[in-house]
Amino acid sequence: xxxxxxxxxxxxxxxxxxxxxxxxxxxxxxxxxxxxxxxxxxxxxxxxxxxxxxxxxxxxxxxxxxxxxxxxxxxxxxxxxxxxxxxxxxxxxxxxxxxxxxxxxxxxxxxxxxxxxxxxxxxxxxxxxxxxxxxxxxxxxxxxxxxxxxxxxxxxxxxxxxxxxxxxxxxxxxxxxxxxxxxxxxxxxxxxxxxxxxxxxxxxxxxxxxxxxxxxxxxxxxxxxxxxxxxxxxxxxxxxxxxxxxxxxxxxxxxxxxx
Ligand code: ADP
Numbered sequence: 287x288x289x290x291x292x293x294x295x296x297x298x299x300x301x302x303x304x305x306x307x308x309x310x311x312x313x314x315x316x317x318x319x320x321x322x323x324x325x326x327x328x329x330x331x332x333x334x335x336x337x338x339x340x341x342x343x344x345x346x347x348x349x350x351x352x353x354x355x356x357x358x359x360x361x362x363x364x365x366x367x368x369x370x371x372x373x374x375x376x377x378x379x380x381x382x383x384x385x386x387x388x389x390x391x392x393x394x395x396x397x398x399x400x401x402x403x404x405x406x407x408x409x410x411x412x413x414x415x416x417x418x419x420x421x422x423x424x425x426x427x428x429x430x431x432x433x434x435x436x437x438x439x440x441x442x443x444x445x446x447x448x449x450x451x452x453x454x455x456x457x458x459x460x461x462x463x464x465x466x467x468x469x470x471x472x473x474x475x476x477x478x479x480x481x482x483x484x485x486x487x488x489x490x491x492x493x494x495x496x497x498x499x500x501x502x503x504x505x506x507x508x509x510x511x512x513x514x515x516x517x518x519x520x521x522x523x524x525x526x527x528x529x530x531x532x533x534x535x536x537x538x539x540x541x542x543x544x545x
Contacts, residue, residue: 312452317473322418328540330373346380353522423459431463469504
């Protein structure tokens with residue numbers, strides 16, 4: 287009952303949520319969470335109702351990046367009221383867990399936690415719910431893409447070849463799960479010297495662009511390395527809230543996705 291002829295469960299929508307956008311990466315540390323929080327605030331600045339769900343169970347970094355670490359309220363003990371920061375509704379497994387507790391969870395527990403974050407949080411009416419996925423391919427990706435109607439996925443990669451090979455695994459996993467990959471984002475591309483303006487391609491140049499072309503997929507943005515990106519993330523005020531060159535890149539990315 288309620289199953290596709292293939293035996294796959296019928297993917298669910300979340301009441302009031304128009305789109306679910308998954309942000310993935312092949313490995314950790316490429317800036318997936320930074321991109322997710324900046325994209326969320328950039329979309330909110332353009333008038334969209336945005337939710338951000340930190341599903342990176344192994345290293346939830348969104349509470350710090352969004353400047354929030356208080357637990358959410360649950361007046362009836364069932365539904366959770368999402369937190370709100372910089373105009374974005376926000377929830378993270380990180381605010382539910384005791385601080386500094388390493389998470390070693392089995393697949394079924396992960397599935398339960400993710401389903402609770404999607405179903406039991408009172409997201410209300412949203413144009414988009416951005417889901418910051420754990421790196422790699424695993425139970426969270428499987429659960430999200432199998433049980434929920436994910437509108438599309440974006441894969442973040444750094445320019446290094448190794449990272450791109452990892453990213454390819456994430457791309458293949460999304461396509462096997464039937465989730466459309468909307469495009470790639472290259473993060474930590476060139477470093478522009480604030481003193482002289484020279485651009486240094488610390489991790490190489492053009493790798494992600496070439497890969498995107500090969501796959502026939504759009505390269506949605508190239509985001510340079512910048513000290514301000516890191517500092518603003520650490521301070522809980524994503525750089526996309528401001529108006530410097532990187533905020534402009536995020537603004538254009540948001541506009542392109544909103545189109
Ligand atoms: P992931 O979610 O892929 O593990 P994070 O978003 O946590 O990666 O980023 C890892 C670190 O790199 C963080 O300290 C973050 O501030 C920093 N970082 C991410 N993108 C950039 C960038 N474009 N320039 C400088 N630092 C960045």
